Amino acid sequence: MSKQGRDAGRVELTGLSKRFGGFTAVRPTDLTIPEGSFFALLGASGCGKTTTLRMIAGLEAPSTGRVLIGGQDVTGLPPHKRPVNTVFQSYALFPHLSVADNVAFGLRRKGRKDVAQPVKEMLELVELGHLGGRKPAQLSGGQQQRVAVARALINHPQVLLLDEPLGALDLKLRRQMQLELKRIQTEVGITFVHVTHDQEEAMTMADTIAVMNGGVIEQLGSPTELYESPKTAFVANFLGQSNMLPAAVLGRQGDDLALDVHGVRMTLPASRAVPGSSGSSRIVMGIRPEKITLGKAEPDDAHRNMLRGIVSEASFIGVSTEYRVRIAEGSELVVFSQNRDDERPRVGDEVVLHWNPRHGFGLDAGQDLDAGTGEDAL
Amino acid sequence: MLKWLRHNLVVFAGLGTLVYMLAPNVVVFVFSFNDPVGRYNYEWAEFSDKAWTDPCGVAGMCDSLTLSFKIAILATLCATVLGTLIAFALARYRFRARGLVNSLIFLPMAMPEIVMAASIAMLFLSMGMDAGFTTILIAHITFCVSFVVTAVKSRVIGMDPALEEAARDLYASPIQVFLRVTLPLAAPGIAAGAMLAFALSFDDFIITNFNAGPDTVTFPMYVWGAAQRGTPPQINVIGSAMLVIAVLVVVAGQIVGRRNRAKA
Ligand SMILES: Nc1ncnc2c1ncn2[C@@H]1O[C@H](COP(=O)(O)OP(=O)(O)OP(=O)(O)O)[C@@H](O)[C@H]1O
Numbered sequence: 315m316s317k318q319g320r321d322a323g324r325v326e327l328t329g330l331s332k333r334f335g336g337f338t339a340v341r342p343t344d345l346t347i348p349e350g351s352f353f354a355l356l357g358a359s360g361c362g363k364t365t366t367l368r369m370i371a372g373l374e375a376p377s378t379g380r381v382l383i384g385g386q387d388v389t390g391l392p393p394h395k396r397p398v399n400t401v402f403q404s405y406a407l408f409p410h411l412s413v414a415d416n417v418a419f420g421l422r423r424k425g426r427k428d429v430a431q432p433v434k435e436m437l438e439l440v441e442l443g444h445l446g447g448r449k450p451a452q453l454s455g456g457q458q459q460r461v462a463v464a465r466a467l468i469n470h471p472q473v474l475l476l477d478e479p480l481g482a483l484d485l486k487l488r489r490q491m492q493l494e495l496k497r498i499q500t501e502v503g504i505t506f507v508h509v510t511h512d513q514e515e516a517m518t519m520a521d522t523i524a525v526m527n528g529g530v531i532e533q534l535g536s537p538t539e540l541y542e543s544p545k546t547a548f549v550a551n552f553l554g555q556s557n558m559l560p561a562a563v564l565g566r567q568g569d570d571l572a573l574d575v576h577g578v579r580m581t582l583p584a585s586r587a588v589p590g591s592s593g594s595s596r597i598v599m600g601i602r603p604e605k606i607t608l609g610k611a612e613p614d615d616a617h618r619n620m621l622r623g624i625v626s627e628a629s630f631i632g633v634s635t636e637y638r639v640r641i642a643e644g645s646e647l648v649v650f651s652q653n654r655d656d657e658r659p660r661v662g663d664e665v666v667l668h669w670n671p672r673h674g675f676g677l678d679a680g681q682d683l684d685a686g687t688g689e690d691a692l
Numbered sequence: 693m694l695k696w697l698r699h700n701l702v703v704f705a706g707l708g709t710l711v712y713m714l715a716p717n718v719v720v721f722v723f724s725f726n727d728p729v730g731r732y733n734y735e736w737a738e739f740s741d742k743a744w745t746d747p748c749g750v751a752g753m754c755d756s757l758t759l760s761f762k763i764a765i766l767a768t769l770c771a772t773v774l775g776t777l778i779a780f781a782l783a784r785y786r787f788r789a790r791g792l793v794n795s796l797i798f799l800p801m802a803m804p805e806i807v808m809a810a811s812i813a814m815l816f817l818s819m820g821m822d823a824g825f826t827t828i829l830i831a832h833i834t835f836c837v838s839f840v841v842t843a844v845k846s847r848v849i850g851m852d853p854a855l856e857e858a859a860r861d862l863y864a865s866p867i868q869v870f871l872r873v874t875l876p877l878a879a880p881g882i883a884a885g886a887m888l889a890f891a892l893s894f895d896d897f898i899i900t901n902f903n904a905g906p907d908t909v910t911f912p913m914y915v916w917g918a919a920q921r922g923t924p925p926q927i928n929v930i931g932s933a934m935l936v937i938a939v940l941v942v943v944a945g946q947i948v949g950r951r952n953r954a955k956a
């Protein structure tokens with residue numbers, strides 16, 4: 315039903331918020347999801363992802379703000395009048411209807427009579443062509459999930475909303491369904507808004523990710539952008555691991571900031587620091603564990619940031635080894651090192667850590683550096 | 693031998709229980725073919741199919757049967773509609789008198805029947821209503837509603853709210869959501885409540901007896917009255933026929949259910 319042409323699948327949220335009694339589940343949010351994109355809403359449990367999605371679907375009335383779909387204001391429309399469909403976290407398949415009738419449900423409500431052919435085609439798209447006669451209870455979890463997708467997609471919504479659709483599946487099936495969903499999205503070209511708390515899932519599937527925390531979107535960007543240049547400690551920790559080094563800003567040298575980290579001089583491109591933080595005297599420099607080179611000797615390139623430390627822990631993971639290196643009293647860095655060399659550092663060895671300054675990122679000093687780590691998120 | 697016996701102990705126990713429960717029915721069935729000497733049908737005289745070929749041969753019996761059916765059907769209809777509505781209200785909405793309504797609904801099931809019978813009769817008396825068809829019907833609806841509400845409510849509470857949201861999301865208007873999703877999902881509970889209501893209304897004696905008029909003799913009342921004057925074998929016929937019909941309904945339900953499952 316993409317009648318408005320090119321931007322029918324664009325979703326715009328302006329000042330959208332939701333309060334439950336005295337509790338604010340979603341703070342006022344402005345967000346534009348472009349037409350045809352695979353958009354992921356990523357965040358820890360209870361941060362307001364489902365609530366945001368339900369407001370787009372019309373299942374929850376926003377406290378403030380507006381929802382626009384394809385440029386049309388749908389804030390006041392009930393769910394059955396909105397050009398969106400939802401894949402629910404629990405699938406919510408109708409237990410009293412067969413798989414085919416489940417898939418045909420939306421078309422029938424819109425008054426279509428000749429549903430047999432589209433239902434058959436849709437079931438084939440999700441590779442369930444032979445199971446149309448079964449009841450949902452007779453399907454495996456993965457099959458139910460695909461019926462839920464088919465039931466929503468057959469209506470050609472302008473936007474498809476998916477609320478943790480893979481949450482109930484085991485890891486292997488999950489990876490497989492991620493690829494499948496991505497394939498389907500590419501094939502039909504509909505805007506997908508995908509809610510998940512699995513950062514790996516969001517990064518493999520989405521073009522754009524919005525990281526939510528406590529009812530606020532902390533950062534929006536492509537997976538690489540979020541991973542390489544996080545703007546907050548939460549984003550840095552939630553998407554993979556990060557080392558956080560509190561530093562004093564010594565001054566500016568051309569395009570770089572000169573920093574003092576545990577008494578060692580380092581540099582960070584000013585453009586890699588969060589705007590505003592570079593002006594203050596304290597900053598937090600982040601560096602991903604796999605960006606750090608671990609060696610015995612100092613690097614030839616004097617421009618690299620360098621620290622000395624003692625290996626306190628080494629865990630062999632297979633493709634790589636995870637080291638913990640003590641660089642100062644009470645301060646450890648995590649380093650991932652590919653297992654290429656025969657001779658690997660052992661616990662107690664004195665080592666040199668160095669990395670390209672461009673791989674660091676600068677964050678505001680005044681925040682909880684553990685936000686978004688495992689202990690915090692769950 | 694002993695070992696075999698031990699292995700099949702459960703089977704024997706089950707069969708024994710079944711015999712214990714069915715024996716009276718068998719006796720009733722056998723004696724429906726009796727041609728009794730005198731007014732009472734307690735001693736076997738000789739075989740006859742008179743009672744089966746002429747079940748309405750006894751004065752007043754089939755009238756009472758018709759009356760019982762009429763009341764049971766009407767009471768079931770009213771109680772099912774009312775009870776379903778109340779069940780949805782109790783399960784879905786928080787209103788001020790919710791707790792009170794909940795306990796009031798439970799009361800008829802917990803109260804001794806004789807107390808309820810007397811209080812309802814007293815109410816009609818003080819209202820100046822003549823005992824008869826209407827009073828019996830109202831009394832029956834009163835206690836049937838409780839059972840319907842209980843059956844439907846548990847079903848509605850157990851329903852996943854996401855199902856109705858999914859229907860709304862799939863372009864179903866509120867009425868369509870109710871007809872296409874809510875009602876079919878609640879149907880087993882409604883059916884169970886309706887069947888219970890029918891059975892309870894059909895064979896109720898105490899409450900009916902308190903609220904019946906001289907012209908409204910229901911089937912249970914007729915049987916009770918007949919037992920004092922004599923028991924024609926036609927009563928056995930009706931009893932046996934009802935048992936057979938009930939068993940057939942259950943068997944048919946099972947077969948349909950199994951076929952549905954096999955087809956799907
Ligand atoms: N109907 C409601 N009434 C009151 N509070 C609610 C309601 N729905 C959600 N909340 C609260 O709003 C917050 C956000 O809920 P939401 O379901 O959007 O979280 P989520 O990000 O989807 O989490 P999860 O990953 O666990 O599904 C939670 O703290 C939740 O307790």
Ligand SMILES: [Mg+2]
Binds near residue numbers: 363364365478
């Ligand atoms: Mg959720």
